[in-house]
Amino acid sequence: MTFRSWVTTAAAVALLVPAGGAAASAADLPTVNMEATVKAAQIDPRRADHTLTPGAKASVLAVEKALQAKKLLAAQWVDGYFGTETVAAYAKYQASLGYTGLAANGLPGKTSLTTLGAGRFTVTNPLAPGAKLTRDGVTVNARTNSMLAEAQRRLGRTLVLEQGSYNPGGDPSSAGTHDGGGVVDISVTGMSAATRTAVAKGLREVGFAAWVRNPSQGDWPWHIHAAAINDTDLSSQAQHQTGDYYLGKNGLANRAADDGPKVTIHTWEEYQRLQ
Structure with a gap:
């Protein structure tokens, strides 16, 4: 390998390495079930309590941690409950990507969720409304x-x-x-x-x-x-x-x-x- 090739390869790997950590492949990352996450984003804000949507906690937590890392969601709301604070934070994240209108409605879309998960989680059970x-x-x-x-x-x-x-x-x-x-x-x-x-x-x-x-x-x-x-x-x-x-x-x-x-x-x- 030439020195130039080595530098290029090293730079590419560095992009995938979190600060202070080792490189993680997609297989090593946690998964976010988009179906469960979107369901929670509809139900949780309407609850009178903080009951979690069954099957959604781990996925919602991963999304909330990513929003917290972007300084869009306070630590107190990183709880696996996709309530109004998380919906508002996700809408801000969508707006930060340049989305407007329905594309910034606080419900995770496939593209925005995948972008949010880069280096943090992979998306399973993707949803799309279609044309x-x-x-x-x-x-x-x-x-x-x-x-x-x-x-x-x-x-x-x-x-x-x-x-x-x-x-x-x-x-x-x-x-x-x-x-x-x-x-x-x-x-x-x-x-x-x-x-x-x-x-x-x-x-x-x-x-x-x-x-x-x-x-x-x-x-x-x-x-x-x-x-x-x-x-x-x-x-x-x-x-x-x-x-x-x-x-x-x-x-x-x-x-x-x-x-x-x-x-x-x-x-x-x-x-x-x-x-």
């Missing part, structure tokens, strides 16, 4: 579209969207839930009460937080509102809805008890692994 597309004249992302297609297959009926995603200010009564991705309103025209409930159940089974909405609850007609759990493009308001769903609430501002059909809650990715 935007048009369905029934409204916008959804590829992940949401796949979930709807599977719900249709299971239900044996076509679902027609009244409102899609990425629709900021499109319907003031939606309170911002449709500003980001993963959220749709489904027409119930021609459906009986039993069918409406069956459709909401079918949507829940594939990974949506879904409820039948009626005019007595707000300034809207009968419809089914559905938010895709773990969609990393969820608006802050939709994040709150999916978190409340896990906590047995109705996804409305009053945070009353869930009034929808009972199912075992799964994300879309969890559902697919069960098939």
Whole structure:
């Protein structure tokens, strides 16, 4: 090896060596389960206590330690609980990368999480909303579209969207839930009460937080509102809805008890692994 080659190689290795430590390969680094981390980021801020999201503690701790190292999160919040302080710190980190809007919503995205983990952790179970597309004249992302297609297959009926995603200010009564991705309103025209409930159940089974909405609850007609759990493009308001769903609430501002059909809650990715 020439001296020049040796210097180049040594410099490359040095970039991978933490101060005072030995070089670590990717295999030596801890892992962060992105699915579990994003789930915790939706549920934990809505809890009345500091109960940890099952299966997420180690991953959340790794993320929090990385945010602390960047002086974005105080040591007292490095606890495995992805609460409001951690969400705010992660949003600041996303902004530091130049992200804005939905890309800086405090939910870890695949690119930002991988960048945060450089030299610290590797990312497993990655999530991505996919490309935007048009369905029934409204916008959804590829992940949401796949979930709807599977719900249709299971239900044996076509679902027609009244409102899609990425629709900021499109319907003031939606309170911002449709500003980001993963959220749709489904027409119930021609459906009986039993069918409406069956459709909401079918949507829940594939990974949506879904409820039948009626005019007595707000300034809207009968419809089914559905938010895709773990969609990393969820608006802050939709994040709150999916978190409340896990906590047995109705996804409305009053945070009353869930009034929808009972199912075992799964994300879309969890559902697919069960098939």
